[in-house]
Amino acid sequence: xxxxxxxxxxxxxxxxxxxxxxxxxxxxxxxxxxxxxxxxxxxxxxxxxxxxxxxxxxxxxxxxxxxxxxxxxxxxxxxxxxxxxxxxxxxxxxxxxxxxxxxxxxxxxxxxxxxxxxxxxxxxxxxxxxxxxxxxxxxxxxxxxxxxxxxxxxxxxxxxxxxxxxxxxxxxxxxxxxxxxxxxxxxxxxxxxxxxxxxxxxxxxxxxxxxxxxxxxxxxxxxxxxxxxxxxxxxxxxxxxxxxxxxxxxxxxxxxxxxxxxxxxxxxxxxxxxxx
Amino acid sequence: xxxxxxxxxxxxxxxxxxxxxxxxxxxxxxxxxxxxxxxxxxxxxxxxxxxxxxxxxxxxxxxxxxxxxxxxxxxxxxxxxxxxxxxxxxxxxxxxxxxxxxxxxxxxxxxxxxxxxxxxxxxxxxxxxxxxxx
Amino acid sequence: xxxxxxxxxxxxxxxxxxxxxxxxxxxxxxxxxxxxxxxxxxxxxxxxxxxxxxxxxxxxxxxxxxxxxxxxxxxxxxxxxxxxxxxxxxxxxxxxxxxxxxxxxxxxxxxxxxxxxxxxxxxxxxxxxxxxxxxxxxxxxxxxxxxxxxxxxxxxxxxxxxxxxxxxxxxxxxxxxxxxxxxxxxxxxxxxxxxxxxxxxxxxxxxxxxxxxxxxxxxxxxxxxxxxxxxxxxxxxxxxxxxxxxxxxxxxxxxxxxxxxxxxxxxxxxxxxxxxxxxxxxxxxxxxxxxxxxxxxxxxxxxxxxxxxxxxxxxxxxxxxxxxxxxxxxxxxxxxxxxxxxxxxxxxxxxxxxxxxxxxxxxxxxxxxxxxxxxxxxxxxxxxxxxxxxxxxxxxxxxxxxxxxxxxxxxxxxxxxxxxxxxxxxxxxxxxxxxxxxxxxxxxxxxxxxxxxxxxxxxxxxxxxxxxxxxxxxxxxxxxxxxxxxxxxxxxxxxxxxxxxxx
Numbered sequence: 001x002x003x004x005x006x007x008x009x010x011x012x013x014x015x016x017x018x019x020x021x022x023x024x025x026x027x028x029x030x031x032x033x034x035x036x037x038x039x040x041x042x043x044x045x046x047x048x049x050x051x052x053x054x055x056x057x058x059x060x061x062x063x064x065x066x067x068x069x070x071x072x073x074x075x076x077x078x079x080x081x082x083x084x085x086x087x088x089x090x091x092x093x094x095x096x097x098x099x100x101x102x103x104x105x106x107x108x109x110x111x112x113x114x115x116x117x118x119x120x121x122x123x124x125x126x127x128x129x130x131x132x133x134x135x136x137x138x139x140x141x142x143x144x145x146x147x148x149x150x151x152x153x154x155x156x157x158x159x160x161x162x163x164x165x166x167x168x169x170x171x172x173x174x175x176x177x178x179x180x181x182x183x184x185x186x187x188x189x190x191x192x193x194x195x196x197x198x199x200x201x202x203x204x205x206x207x208x209x210x211x212x213x214x215x216x217x218x219x220x221x222x223x224x225x226x227x228x229x230x231x232x233x234x235x236x237x238x239x240x241x242x243x244x245x246x247x248x249x250x251x252x253x254x255x256x257x258x259x260x261x262x263x264x265x266x267x268x269x270x271x272x273x274x275x276x
Numbered sequence: 277x278x279x280x281x282x283x284x285x286x287x288x289x290x291x292x293x294x295x296x297x298x299x300x301x302x303x304x305x306x307x308x309x310x311x312x313x314x315x316x317x318x319x320x321x322x323x324x325x326x327x328x329x330x331x332x333x334x335x336x337x338x339x340x341x342x343x344x345x346x347x348x349x350x351x352x353x354x355x356x357x358x359x360x361x362x363x364x365x366x367x368x369x370x371x372x373x374x375x376x377x378x379x380x381x382x383x384x385x386x387x388x389x390x391x392x393x394x395x396x397x398x399x400x401x402x403x404x405x406x407x408x409x410x
Numbered sequence: 411x412x413x414x415x416x417x418x419x420x421x422x423x424x425x426x427x428x429x430x431x432x433x434x435x436x437x438x439x440x441x442x443x444x445x446x447x448x449x450x451x452x453x454x455x456x457x458x459x460x461x462x463x464x465x466x467x468x469x470x471x472x473x474x475x476x477x478x479x480x481x482x483x484x485x486x487x488x489x490x491x492x493x494x495x496x497x498x499x500x501x502x503x504x505x506x507x508x509x510x511x512x513x514x515x516x517x518x519x520x521x522x523x524x525x526x527x528x529x530x531x532x533x534x535x536x537x538x539x540x541x542x543x544x545x546x547x548x549x550x551x552x553x554x555x556x557x558x559x560x561x562x563x564x565x566x567x568x569x570x571x572x573x574x575x576x577x578x579x580x581x582x583x584x585x586x587x588x589x590x591x592x593x594x595x596x597x598x599x600x601x602x603x604x605x606x607x608x609x610x611x612x613x614x615x616x617x618x619x620x621x622x623x624x625x626x627x628x629x630x631x632x633x634x635x636x637x638x639x640x641x642x643x644x645x646x647x648x649x650x651x652x653x654x655x656x657x658x659x660x661x662x663x664x665x666x667x668x669x670x671x672x673x674x675x676x677x678x679x680x681x682x683x684x685x686x687x688x689x690x691x692x693x694x695x696x697x698x699x700x701x702x703x704x705x706x707x708x709x710x711x712x713x714x715x716x717x718x719x720x721x722x723x724x725x726x727x728x729x730x731x732x733x734x735x736x737x738x739x740x741x742x743x744x745x746x747x748x749x750x751x752x753x754x755x756x757x758x759x760x761x762x763x764x765x766x767x768x769x770x771x772x773x774x775x776x777x778x779x780x781x782x783x784x785x786x787x788x789x790x791x792x793x794x795x796x797x798x799x800x801x802x803x804x805x806x807x808x809x810x811x812x813x814x815x816x817x818x819x820x821x822x823x824x825x826x827x828x829x830x831x832x833x834x835x836x837x838x839x840x841x842x843x844x845x846x847x848x849x850x851x852x853x854x855x856x857x858x859x860x861x862x863x864x865x866x867x868x869x870x871x872x873x874x875x876x877x878x879x880x881x882x883x884x885x886x887x888x889x890x891x892x893x894x895x896x897x898x899x900x901x902x903x904x905x906x907x908x909x910x911x912x913x
Contacts, residue, residue: 005305009298016294019620023595025286027335029356034334036598036608037479038362039355046342046353054340054361055368063365065473065482069536069548070369072424073555076529077376079431080559083522084383161341166368195435202428209425212417222417224475262379269386304577317580324588331595363594366544370587373551380555381576384562387569400570 049240051159059164060244064223068208071251075205078258082198085270098122099129126184126274140182147175155252159241165248169255176256177263185267185274194264194272197257204254208247215243289330296323310388310395314381321374325367332360340364415462416471416484419455419494420536423448427528434521442509445524449502452535456494463491464902470541478541479601485541485675489744489907492899493667494538496748497660499888500755501531504656507759507881511766515650516563523560527656530556534664543590543676544600546668547583550632553664554579557657561649571644578641582631589624592617593676602675609681618677619686625672626688633665633725636699643718651762654714658721659754663747666728670744673732679909683735693821696730699723700827704834713761713771716838717754720797723831724750730824731812739815740908741900746808748899749796749892753805756793756885760786763874763882773845780846782872785879787846792886794839796893799832803889807896 024031045057059067098107098116101123109115116122155168180188212223220227225243229236264272300323303316340361342353385395392400411418426448430441463469463486471484486494505527516523533553540546558579562572594600596617597608609618634642642662646654673682683689703723710716728750731743763786764779765771780787796805809828816825873879892899 002306005302008305009302012301013294013298015620016297017291019592019616020287020290020294022615022617023287023290026289026330027286027333029334029337031331031595032598032612033331033363033595034355034360034598037600038332038360038598040480041361042340042355042358043353052342054342054358055364058361058365059368061474062476062481066365066369066545066548068424069533069545069552070372072529072532073376073548073552074372075428076526076552076556076559077379079522079525079529080380080555080562081383083519083526083559084380084387084562086519088518162339166372199432199435202431206425206428206432209421209428213421213425216411216414216417221472221475222414222421223473226475266379266382266386269390301581304581310573313577317577320581321584324584324591327588328591328594331591362600366600369544369548373548376555377551377576377580380558380562381573384558384569384573384576387562388573391569404567404570 049244050238051241051244053159053161053164055162056158056164056244056248060247061225061240064212064247067247067251068205068212068223071205071208071254074258075201075254078198078201078261081262081265085265086272087270097125097127097129099125124186136182140178144175144179147178148172151175151252151256155248156245158248159245165251166255169252170259172252172256173259173263176260180260180263180267185264185272189264189272192260194261197261197264200257201254201261204250204252204257207250207253211243211246211250290327293323293327293330296320296326299323308397310385310397314378314385317381318374318378321370321377325370325374328363328367328370332363334359414471415455415459416469416486416539417473419452419459419498420532420539422451422455423528423532423535427525427532430521430528431525434525438520441521441524442512445505445528446502448528449498449505449531452531453495453498453502456491456498456535459486460491460495460903463488479599479604482540482542482545483601484539485602486539487907488903489670490538490667492744492903492907493663493747494535496751497534497538497664498531500659500751501527501534501656503881503885503888504652504755504759507655507762507878508652509877510875511652511762511878514766515652519563526556526560530560530656534660537664537668541602542600543593543602543605543672546671547587547590550583550586550665550668553661554583554632557661560653561645561657564649564653566648567644568648568650571641571648575641575645578631578638582628582638584628585624585631586628589621589626589628592621592624596621602671605676606678609678613681614685618681622677622682622686623688626669626692629665629669629672633662633669633729634722635695635725635729636702636722639699639703639722639725642722643715646718646721647712647714651765655755655758655762658718658758659751662721662725663728663751666725666732666743666747669729670732674909679912689733689735692733693730693824696726696733697823697827699726700730700831704831707838708834711773713764713773713776713842714758716842717757717761720835720838721754724754724797727809727812727828727831730827731815734815734819734821734824735912736815736819737908737912738811738818740912741904742808742811742813742815744904744907745811745896745900749804749808749889752885752888752892753793753796756789756796756882756889759878759882759885760790760793763878766878767872767874773842776842776845777848778846780843783874786874786882789882789886791843792889794835794842796889798835798839802893804892804896805889807893811900 041054041058045054046052049057049061051057094111096109098109101121151168151172154163154171155165158164176192215224215227216222218227218230225240228234228243229239234242268274297320300316300320303319304313307313307316337357337359340358389395392403394400426444430444434441468487473482512520512523530553533549533556536549537546537553540549558572558576561575562569593605596612596615597605599605599608631638646658700723703719703726707716707719710719728743728746731739731746761771768775792803796803799806799809813825813828
């Protein structure tokens with residue numbers, strides 16, 4: 001098997017190598033890839049869409065249909081992880097571990113046994129337990145709001161600086177995952193339950209698809225943001241910029257929610273009782 | 277054929293991509309551990325992403341965000357001053373797709389682990405052979 | 411609204427999938443009806459679009475209002491108009507049959523099942539509509555991802571077969587993406603007709619040849635052409651029964667459509683068939699696929715696995731018919747895409763009914779099944795006759811065109827392979843029918859007289875649930891209708907799907 005694989009990769013690599021002699025030089029401004037379509041984007045993005053960040057303009061306006069399906073891809077990945085992994089709560093884990101705070105004694109309670117009262121003397125722990133680390137928990141608690149604020153900045157400021165819905169959404173999702181890692185998964189589930197993240201995920205993609213359908217209902221084509229100019233209070237010059245903003249917010253919400261949803265399912269292998 | 281050194285300097289990005297492609301493919305074919313195969317798949321997709329992004333580079337050009345003058349006047353925008361934005365847009369999509377595929381592959385790997393207790397392909401084949409006679 | 415039908419075809423199932431996901435956390439009873447409404451809207455929109463194409467020619471729909479090649483466009487001509495109708499119809503028929511069975515198989519995950527189902531349909535419809543090469547990649551990936559998830563939830567060997575499918579399918583899609591990258595490198599455009607316009611000025615070029623081979627190889631992996639088919643039998647056999655009747659008829663056919671589209675619209679007939687020498691190697695690959703698929707199917711002892719290998723052979727028919735290069739061969743290939751989707755739906759839905767009732771699809775468990783499930787097996791008979799190629803079922807007509815095409819092109823190996831495969835199909839299906847009629851005598855002899863009840867029970871009816879029977883019978887009727895109207899379909903639709911200069 002190894003010999004066959006080695007032969008295949010050397011033969012194929014050699015063919016690709018010889019084809020690369022016909023490629024244009026790296027960094028050549030006159031290569032065919034940089035003529036024809038991309039100069040139009042660079043020169044006309046500002047006047048067509050009034051968005052200086054050309055990448056955002058192309059992503060959300062010129063090729064907005066691609067981005068709609070890209071958001072649908074990430075949503076279906078979240079859905080797929082849930083579909084494949086989730087074990088219902090009725091088939092919950094058979095035992096729970098509790099630790100008495102003052103003495104350090106660990107209790108293992110099988111299914112059907114009586115759980116300790118909620119007085120704070122006993123804390124529920126994971127199967128792989130590390131002692132409570134004050135430094136990590138407090139640092140994360142201080143840092144998470146700033147990360148979330150930066151994520152919101154990245155989403156909304158995607159028009160003028162590198163950024164946009166996907167980037168900001170991932171950062172926001174990472175902030176929530178940081179909280180889930182530094183504290184434990186159950187605390188994070190209490191703050192942002194799985195139902196919330198699933199609903200937010202579909203809400204985000206619905207904002208995107210809904211904007212497209214709204215443009216049809218207002219008379220122009222699917223995802224043609226010029227139709228938004230007929231809404232009251234919208235300046236016709238920046239209607240496209242507004243459309244791009246709405247769509248980017250939808251994408252940000254969807255990506256955040258799906259990142260968290262995937263983390264919940266993957267880290268606990270579907271049981272959602274204890275994570276990393 | 278131009279001088280060899282200009283050829284190497286001018287095109288080594290494509291060769292780096294080809295090497296990465298072959299590394300990823302080799303990992304997918306020969307490794308026995310399922311997670312190593314999944315990592316090989318990720319390397320393969322990343323190599324293609326690098327290929328596209330390197331297409332868009334231009335010497336002496338800056339990032340594709342149009343710089344405003346202080347009075348927001350629109351001055352002529354030269355296409356040669358900005359790098360090609362289209363490959364970046366396409367690769368945003370491709371990165372998201374590769375992350376999604378990675379998520380689904382890992383979910384399936386978790387299911388396999390809970391079913392067979394191992395992630396080595398030969399051990400899994402043995403267990404399948406034993407449980408399905410004939 | 412009339413002008414926006416192409417967008418409606420793809421946007422409605424997408425929004426329905428999102429609505430189903432949201433609604434599932436609150437109210438479980440409306441999910442099936444929501445999905446059916448979305449399927450019906452999508453199907454009627456595709457039918458309306460096909461009628462519009464028949465009267466006024468190719469429809470182009472600009473997304474976002476941007477002209478090509480700066481924006482993405484839908485480009486729907488006779489070829490994809492016809493396949494759109496069939497794909498949405500197959501998806502709708504299968505959805506109609508899922509009501510009772512899905513509740514039993516997926517129970518607590520009913521909402522995500524319907525959502526993934528609708529997203530899969532959206533991906534396939536999007537592949538059929540688009541006129542942009544990169545957009546095709548994104549939609550192939552969404553259809554594949556939802557397919558992986560749906561297949562991976564079966565019991566037994568489903569997860570490992572699903573992971574194998576993920577690895578191979580991702581290589582296929584990535585090869586296609588690399589091919590599009592090479593094309594972009596030398597043309598600078600992503601729109602299909604625009605690339606075709608630019609290509610003649612840069613030919614002959616190694617890069618374009620390499621791009622063509624990469625794109626084709628990627629699509630061959632996705633459509634399971636021998637020898638790249640190894641993911642297909644395991645994936646379709648071990649997946650949940652209603653998932654295999656959704657994925658099996660549609661995935662490979664839509665990838666074959668993508669091959670048609672890339673070859674005819676992007677690279678043009680002259681380049682693909684005349685300038686480069688790939689025609690004969692691919693034809694020989696198809697011939698080998700037909701022969702090997704049929705031979706391996708003979709050795710199988712499970713119903714679904716036998717059917718999966720028959721699909722491998724059918725893929726060979728369509729690929730071989732297309733690469734013959736003449737008008738009859740291409741008509742046969744396009745007609746066979748339509749027919750094969752419906753035939754495969756028919757037999758796989760019948761197999762799903764059998765698995766649901768008997769929990770087992772090995773041939774040893776299928777004895778006496780004609781008594782137990784007469785209606786289901788009648789549908790299976792119609793499907794089997796269609797695979798064999800008996801008139802008036804539709805399978806006969808597409809095979810006729812393929813045979814004519816093979817003879818006209820002088821490729822007698824292809825003709826021989828077609829005849830060989832038809833004979834093997836006769837053996838396979840008549841063996842199945844024989845097993846089905848054979849009564850389980852051995853069991854009754856050991857029963858004592860007081861167990862008279864169990865004697866009668868062993869041959870009483872245990873028919874499939876009613877709401878699966880209705881789509882089953884409708885599919886069998888559709889097979890006959892397609893067969894009777896084959897001539898009409900060819901002269902009014904398929905003929906215009908093939909470029910005019912092909913003789």
